[in-house]
Amino acid sequence: MIWTEIKNLQSVSLKEIPNLEFHKLREQIVEMISKGCRLIQFFGEKINSGVILYVVLADDEQSKLFIASSNFNDGDSFDSITPEFKSFHLFEREFYEQFGIKPQGHPWLKPVRKGIAGISKEEIPYEFFKMIGEEVHEVGVGPIHAGIIEPGHFRFSCHGEQIHHLEIELGFQHRGIEELFIRNKNNPVYLLKLSESIAGDTVVGHAGTFARAIESLSENNISRRAMVIRTIALELERIGIHLGDLSALSGDVAYLTGNAAFGALRTKVINTTLAICGSRFGHGMIAVGGVNYDISSELKEKILDTINKLEEDVEIAAEVLFSSASVLARFEKTGIITNEIAKEIGMVGPAARASGVAIDIRSDHPFGGFSLFPVHKLTLKSGDVFARAYIRYIEITQSIKIIKEQLETFSEGELKKTSSELKPNHFVISLAEGWRGEISHTAITDENGRLRKYKIKDPSFNNWLAVALSVKNNGVSDFPLCNKSFNLSYSGFDL
Amino acid sequence: MLDLFKLRIRHGKQAIPNIRKAEVLETFKGFPIIDESKCADKCKDCKDVCPTEAIEVNPLRLDLGKCIFCGECEKVCSSGAIKFTNQYQLGSTNRNSLIISSGKTFEQFEEEAVDAKxxxxxxxxxxxxxxxxxxxxxxxxxxxxxxxxxxxxxxxxxxxxxxxxxxxxxxxxxxxxxxxxxxxxxxxxxxxxxxxxxxxxxxxxxxxxxxxxxxxxxxxxxxxxxxxxxxxxxxxxxxxxxxxxxxxxxxx
Missing domain, CATH: 3.40.50.12280 (Rossmann fold)
Known part of the structure; x- marks a missing residue:
């Protein structure tokens, strides 16, 4: 065993991270993944005349994380792991794009984010897969889409109405976030606000993940009360987005009752977040060292009232939605991702759980309040739009229970503890289960205890390929429905 | 079918009747009231804490076109020179009117903000x-x-x-x-x-x-x-x- 074993949010000195030659690391990776480990992170950091590659694997059943590293010189190459394990495909592409270290034998070595010239200053054009044949045609959509959503380019290869292949070009939203983290390392307020803007629909998710990484590096144990408030905020975010998604999915199949009902319920939930922190999306809620806003006993009663009523309303609305024949006809057997594919490509979050993959950071690698309150993992089997819609409903119900439980165990405590300096030359990985799935932030500090590298992975990074695979052999008109059933982030991916 | 009626009745009327008179919760951060007379000597904590350089001191001004309404300046100011109200009507046709100076009231801002042609x-x-x-x-x-x-x-x-x-x-x-x-x-x-x-x-x-x-x-x-x-x-x-x-x- 050459790996250093850590837990989620356990910071480790850089000296303790084993560094080995890549072919040895590769053997180890293959062995670990074959034994059932899962890839969490695979990213590089530029050093003087080369690059360090950090690999983090997870043993979900035992709540363990394993890290190791390997050094490369500029211009090196390595044997791609993707032919054996497809979950590496995008990580290797990103590593190549940013540092020019080529994964030899990678079957699909295309740009990850448009216009990122890590190796050459020239932009590498994205070459779309071409399908040739009689009556075969291409449909190009984007970067600007029809609705009020973020941009990305979709290229469908179709035969008649049927989609045979979809390729998604991303990177249009690239704002250089990871770079901004390092450039502004001396401005803690800016960094926190930047983490809130990684994906504007996952404000609490990303800001919480960032805060916990910093707290781990400064050994700041936040109070129980702050933990509870964070958990409530995170679950409110999950409920709010899931309700919005059920509303939008209803809208996509022209089921206007569901569209209106779930939409109105969502407003109530995000207005509850507004009542706590002054922002419907939870901006300002999280502070490094705790939270900025308290939940008074009066507010607590209001929240309980709202979610008790919500519980009944959601049940009736879901009953109506999921028993409507016209809805089921569109949802069922549309955009199927089988359990095998979900595992193979390394999907995460509710989309993976809807395909029967039982992973949930809240119970596998507990963080914050979840280390005190275990969460039961919910899975469904069918992996279609129906499953991805229905899992949202049962997760809403679960989150309502979590919030009630948390509100009951409210204890006194400081809202915010001041953080001391970050430990120098340390590495920490902070994992969290946002509403979309596994969020991972990795921070590395320099000898002065300042951020030297900050790596962000939104769950969208794991799941975009699933969108492309789910629409295969479906009609073009089912694409919006499939896409919405995943509801992935463009900005979270593009960074 | 019965459930559908039940849902419809519970849903009720959701539209905000008179949107012009709608109010948002107290906690919402909207138009800021700035009172420079409360400023301590040479203190520029609010400017230093602002993540988007929206604040200038001497004279104290806050640019709503740069402000992300995080409220960090309000928190850091012990004398209360910056206070966010829940007035959400912040739209403007004039970029300069978004720069809020000391003593400006919401009514004054609203008057000059949107030039309806x-x-x-x-x-x-x-x-x-x-x-x-x-x-x-x-x-x-x-x-x-x-x-x-x-x-x-x-x-x-x-x-x-x-x-x-x-x-x-x-x-x-x-x-x-x-x-x-x-x-x-x-x-x-x-x-x-x-x-x-x-x-x-x-x-x-x-x-x-x-x-x-x-x-x-x-x-x-x-x-x-x-x-x-x-x-x-x-x-x-x-x-x-x-x-x-x-x-x-x-x-x-």
Whole structure:
């Protein structure tokens, strides 16, 4: 065993991270993944005349994380792991794009984010897969889409109405976030606000993940009360987005009752977040060292009232939605991702759980309040739009229970503890289960205890390929429905 | 079927009846009241803590076009020189009016903020169709803009709608700091809209670049060439902020 074993949010000195030659690391990776480990992170950091590659694997059943590293010189190459394990495909592409270290034998070595010239200053054009044949045609959509959503380019290869292949070009939203983290390392307020803007629909998710990484590096144990408030905020975010998604999915199949009902319920939930922190999306809620806003006993009663009523309303609305024949006809057997594919490509979050993959950071690698309150993992089997819609409903119900439980165990405590300096030359990985799935932030500090590298992975990074695979052999008109059933982030991916 | 009726009855009427009089919760951070006379000598804590350089001292001013309404300045100021109210009506046709100086009241701001022109009312007063383009937006502004059309806010009742094609639009609503990769597409979309057309910048990223003003991957040349008709500050702006700004602008 050459790996250093850590837990989620356990910071480790850089000296303790084993560094080995890549072919040895590769053997180890293959062995670990074959034994059932899962890839969490695979990213590089530029050093003087080369690059360090950090690999983090997870043993979900035992709540363990394993890290190791390997050094490369500029211009090196390595044997791609993707032919054996497809979950590496995008990580290797990103590593190549940013540092020019080529994964030899990678079957699909295309740009990850448009216009990122890590190796050459020239932009590498994205070459779309071409399908040739009689009556075969291409449909190009984007970067600007029809609705009020973020941009990305979709290229469908179709035969008649049927989609045979979809390729998604991303990177249009690239704002250089990871770079901004390092450039502004001396401005803690800016960094926190930047983490809130990684994906504007996952404000609490990303800001919480960032805060916990910093707290781990400064050994700041936040109070129980702050933990509870964070958990409530995170679950409110999950409920709010899931309700919005059920509303939008209803809208996509022209089921206007569901569209209106779930939409109105969502407003109530995000207005509850507004009542706590002054922002419907939870901006300002999280502070490094705790939270900025308290939940008074009066507010607590209001929240309980709202979610008790919500519980009944959601049940009736879901009953109506999921028993409507016209809805089921569109949802069922549309955009199927089988359990095998979900595992193979390394999907995460509710989309993976809807395909029967039982992973949930809240119970596998507990963080914050979840280390005190275990969460039961919910899975469904069918992996279609129906499953991805229905899992949202049962997760809403679960989150309502979590919030009630948390509100009951409210204890006194400081809202915010001041953080001391970050430990120098340390590495920490902070994992969290946002509403979309596994969020991972990795921070590395320099000898002065300042951020030297900050790596962000939104769950969208794991799941975009699933969108492309789910629409295969479906009609073009089912694409919006499939896409919405995943509801992935463009900005979270593009960074 | 019975469940459907039950749902319909429980759902009730969700639309806000008189949107002009709608109020938001006390906790919401909107128009700031600035009182420089409370400032301690040479203290510039608020300026130092601001993540987007929205605050200037001597004289103390806060630029709503740069402010992300995080409230850090309010928290750091022990003497209460900056106080955010829950007034959400922040839209303005004049970039300079977004710079709030000491002593300015909300009523004064509201008076001068939106210049409702007669011809705008004539062209767009009864029907205004908008094309939204997210150019590096984080999905915060996008979600709030989408919310303006939901059952609560129901902006469609004023004849204002979002449309899929720029060819059907009377104007463009821009969110995000304009990532370099979106700059060409944004320009194309703008040019595809027929004249006369309006340009609306929604959210602090769009107005000033916000947190991304100094990013190397942002290209804001679009705004050098094309003037903005309406600014809607916020991070993200409340749906009511957007609707109010538009209603003021088209003179409704």
């Amino acid at each position: 007669k011809e705008i009312h004539k062209y767009f007063g009864r029907s205004l169709k908008l094309r939204q383009v997210s150019a590096g937006g984080c999905n915060g502004c996008e979600l709030e803009l989408a919310a303006t059309t939901n059952v609560n806010f129901d902006m469609g009742r004023f004849g204002i709608d979002f449309v899929a094609s720029p060819r059907h639009a009377d104007g463009i609503v821009i969110t995000g700091p304009i990532s370099a990769n979106m700059a060409p597409a944004l320009k194309d979309a703008y040019e595809s809209i027929s004249d006369p057309k309006i340009v609306i910048a929604v959210g602090v990223c769009s107005i000033s670049g916000g947190l991304f003003a100094n990013s190397n991957h942002v290209n804001r040349n679009f705004f050098d060439e094309i003037p903005v008709d309406l600014f809607v500050p916020g991070c993200p702006p409340h749906p009511l902020t957007f609707i109010h700004a538009l209603l003021d602008y088209i003179g409704k």
